[in-house]
Amino acid sequence: MIERDVIVKGDAGVHARxxxxxxxxxxxxxxxxxxxxxDVEADCKSIMSVLGLAIVSGSRLIIxxxxxxxxxxxxxxxxxxxxxxxxxxxxxxxx
Amino acid sequence: xxxxxxxxxxxxxxxxxxxxxxxxxxxxTGITREIHVGDINRPGLTLAGFYDFFAxxxxxIFGLGETAYLHQLSEPEKKEVLEKFFSxxxxxxxxxxxxEPDSLFMEYADAKGVPIFxxxxxxxxxxxxxxxxxxxxxxxxxxxxxxxxxVYGIGVLLMGKSGxxxxxxxxxxxxxxxxxxxxxxxxxxxxxxxxxxxSGAPMLKHHMEIRGLGIINVKDIFGIRSVRDRKxxxxxxxxxxxxxxxxxxxxxxxDQTHAILDIDVPSIMVPVRPGRNIPIIVETAALxxxxxxxxxxxxxxxxxxxxxxxxxxxxxx
Numbered sequence: 001m002i003e004r005d006v007i008v009k010g011d012a013g014v015h016a017r018x019x020x021x022x023x024x025x026x027x028x029x030x031x032x033x034x035x036x037x038x039d040v041e042a043d044c045k046s047i048m049s050v051l052g053l054a055i056v057s058g059s060r061l062i063i064x065x066x067x068x069x070x071x072x073x074x075x076x077x078x079x080x081x082x083x084x085x086x087x088x089x090x091x092x093x094x095x
Numbered sequence: 096x097x098x099x100x101x102x103x104x105x106x107x108x109x110x111x112x113x114x115x116x117x118x119x120x121x122x123x124t125g126i127t128r129e130i131h132v133g134d135i136n137r138p139g140l141t142l143a144g145f146y147d148f149f150a151x152x153x154x155x156i157f158g159l160g161e162t163a164y165l166h167q168l169s170e171p172e173k174k175e176v177l178e179k180f181f182s183x184x185x186x187x188x189x190x191x192x193x194x195e196p197d198s199l200f201m202e203y204a205d206a207k208g209v210p211i212f213x214x215x216x217x218x219x220x221x222x223x224x225x226x227x228x229x230x231x232x233x234x235x236x237x238x239x240x241x242x243x244x245x246v247y248g249i250g251v252l253l254m255g256k257s258g259x260x261x262x263x264x265x266x267x268x269x270x271x272x273x274x275x276x277x278x279x280x281x282x283x284x285x286x287x288x289x290x291x292x293x294s295g296a297p298m299l300k301h302h303m304e305i306r307g308l309g310i311i312n313v314k315d316i317f318g319i320r321s322v323r324d325r326k327x328x329x330x331x332x333x334x335x336x337x338x339x340x341x342x343x344x345x346x347x348x349x350d351q352t353h354a355i356l357d358i359d360v361p362s363i364m365v366p367v368r369p370g371r372n373i374p375i376i377v378e379t380a381a382l383x384x385x386x387x388x389x390x391x392x393x394x395x396x397x398x399x400x401x402x403x404x405x406x407x408x409x410x411x412x
Contacts, residue, residue: 016310040238041238042238042280043240043257043279045257046240046257046279046280046304047279047304047310048278048279048280048299048302048303048304048310049240049279049280051298051299052279052280052296052298052299054298
């Protein structure tokens with residue numbers, strides 16, 4: 001089991017589109033992927049669960065994966081949140 | 096487990112369950128205080144001077160007795176009593192029977208930021224409503240992955256892996272006139288030793304994700320009669336991909352249960368395969384559950400009839 005925490009940046013928080021990106025990314029891996037915010041767990045492979053967490057900007061999230069490919073899953077999701085849901089090159093240019 | 100943080104203001108106005116009919120008259124600065132203990136206290140003994148075991152961190156209920164006691168005190172006595180009473184970090188006070196505390200009481204409350212409420216209800220009725228709300232607010236709760244539907248008055252929690260068809264099944268049930276409560280995220284609360292109450296996440300109210308369609312709002316599409324906000328969970332239906340060679344229940348002689356928050360909820364396992372009409376199975380399971388609640392167990396009765404007729408035939412031989 002792999003676990004990492006990350007702070008959500010940006011203005012809008014995790015609304016529909018970023019939620020969909022999280023789900024799509026999690027679906028790439030066979031392992032179970034969970035998002036945890038304020039002790040509430042959500043299945044990262046379910047769009048409704050992710051939206052239900054009501055993740056606002058500044059929220060501290062724990063990404064937890066268990067099973068095949070858990071390390072890559074956690075790393076890619078953390079990196080996606082750290083890059084504020086933009087493709088990496090684009091956000092690198094802005095920085 | 097969800098964190099049980101309840102603020103006083105959550106109980107103002109219609110809570111969606113019970114309207115306590117309370118109004119704030121003083122100490123409005125303390126309205127965001129958190130309730131930590133799901134109990135109440137009648138401060139009669141405390142006002143009379145007995146401060147041992149004073150549960151100041153609970154909601155204080157002033158009934159006719161407490162109000163009358165304060166009334167008959169002389170001004171200096173009253174000042175002394177209130178000085179002592181408000182020297183504790185009192186959570187809040189609620190006066191029943193529409194009795195209004197006098198101005199001195201209000202002054203102390205305003206100074207200390209202790210909210211004072213008045214209710215029209217009588218003490219016993221008010222207390223029972225408040226205890227019900229507190230029990231519910233402090234009930235152990237858990238969030239599960241599933242879909243929750245009211246089928247013929249039975250709260251049916253559909254569970255199973257992602258993609259097994261829970262949402263589609265719920266959609267078909269709604270189309271058949273049943274009521275949708277929650278999809279994907281179901282919040283369950285044990286409000287009593289035997290009662291499990293289920294509802295959806297407030298953010299997602301009446302929304303559902305259908306693969307290929309995206310997110311839909313069941314209430315907007317099917318109308319107000321197709322949804323409800325909460326329901327007691329009385330049956331768990333576990334949907335599972337049909338596995339060749341696995342044994343499934345063929346008789347229904349044994350009652351299966353699924354434990355949620357230490358409550359054993361009757362459950363059935365339904366194998367899913369293409370062409371199987373799951374909604375009608377869920378409907379029938381709900382009706383069968385209603386029969387069982389009335390003490391009618393079809394499989395057992397059939398079994399008994401068969402045994403009796405076999406016994407008769409044996410005797411005749």
